[in-house]
Amino acid sequence: GENVEQHPSTLSVQEGDSAVIKCTYSDSASNYFPWYKQELGKRPQLIIDIRSNVGEKKDQRIAVTLNKTAKHFSLHITETQPEDSAVYFCAEGGATNKLIFGTGTLLAVQP
Amino acid sequence: SAVISQKPSRDICQRGTSLTIQCQVDSQVTMMFWYRQQPGQSLTLIATANQGSEATYESGFVIDKFPISRPNLTFSTLTVSNMSPEDSSIYLCSAAGTGNYGYTFGSGTRLTVV
Numbered sequence: 001g002e003n004v005e006q007h008p009s010t011l012s013v014q015e016g017d018s019a020v021i022k023c024t025y026s027d028s029a030s031n032y033f034p035w036y037k038q039e040l041g042k043r044p045q046l047i048i049d050i051r052s053n054v055g056e057k058k059d060q061r062i063a064v065t066l067n068k069t070a071k072h073f074s075l076h077i078t079e080t081q082p083e084d085s086a087v088y089f090c091a092e093g094g095a096t097n098k099l100i101f102g103t104g105t106l107l108a109v110q111p
Numbered sequence: 112s113a114v115i116s117q118k119p120s121r122d123i124c125q126r127g128t129s130l131t132i133q134c135q136v137d138s139q140v141t142m143m144f145w146y147r148q149q150p151g152q153s154l155t156l157i158a159t160a161n162q163g164s165e166a167t168y169e170s171g172f173v174i175d176k177f178p179i180s181r182p183n184l185t186f187s188t189l190t191v192s193n194m195s196p197e198d199s200s201i202y203l204c205s206a207a208g209t210g211n212y213g214y215t216f217g218s219g220t221r222l223t224v225v
Contacts, residue, residue: 032212043203043216044154046112051212089153097142097211101154 003027004092006102013080014110021105023090024072032093033066033073036101039086047088048075080109113140113206117217124194124224131190132220134204139184142207145177147200148219154203160187194224 003026013019023033034049050057050064050073057064061080066073077084090102114137124130134143143160158179159167166179181187191198204217 034212034214043218046213046215049212093211093214096159097207098144098156098159099205099214100156103153 004090004100004102006090006105008105009103010106010108012108012110015080015082017080019075019077019080019084019107019109021075021088021090021107022072023074023092023102024070025092025100026071027092027094028071030071030092030094032099033064034091034093034099035062035064035075036089036091037086038089038104044089077107080107082109082111085109112208112213112215113138115204115206115215115217117204117220119220120218121221122223124222126195126224128194129190129192130194130222131188132202132204133188134186134206134217136185136206140206140208141184142211143181143187144205144207144214145179145187145189146203146205146216148203149200157189157202160189160204191222194222196224198222199224 005024007022031052036044037047038044048062048064050066061078063076085108088105091099093099116135145157146154148154156169157172160179160181162181178190201219201221203219205214207214
């Protein structure tokens with residue numbers, strides 16, 4: 001069955017440093033890998049996604065890398081700012097189009 | 112990306128009663144989903160709401176407890192039936208965007224069962 005492992009569960013960085021969150025999936029049919037940011041009391045917001053036909057995608061300070069052979073993908077945030085503090089979720093989607101979510105990472109950016 | 116309006120935003124309900132949550136999407140979407148999120152936890156998929164046919168439920172969720180309607184391509188409801196305190200949670204609907212990518216979420220319904 002589908003399963004997504006996410007690490008670390010909590011991450012504290014200094015403002016300006018980089019943050020990296022990693023996810024591993026089990027379903028080899030998965031072909032879509034989005035990342036969501038959820039602030040306290042808010043809905044999850046899509047921040048970046050990648051499809052299985054590319055290995056990396058970047059959007060300003062955010063990038064996602066995908067290694068299909070190893071079945072893992074990572075979120076990279078550079079030059080972190082206090083407003084980046086939130087819970088981040090990875091997810092994977094496949095032929096059934098449903099998204100299965102990772103366990104989440106609480107990111108704290110210390111000013 | 113699709114914009115989803117969800118209501119109610121919160122409710123406090125007596126055990127044994129039922130609550131129906133509604134989601135309206137601003138455009139026609141093929142795929143809609145219902146999730147549950149316990150405080151401080153991840154999102155757990157309840158079911159896929161299929162237009163014109165019965166919903167597809169994930170393991171651990173059954174139609175009698177969580178009946179779902181999807182009368183058209185812009186609207187879906189989730190009912191939480193015969194509620195108990197264990198059903199207290201946040202319920203969110205989601206819709207897939209163009210090409211079944213770019214999933215967005217409703218604002219969530221915070222349910223408390225007393």
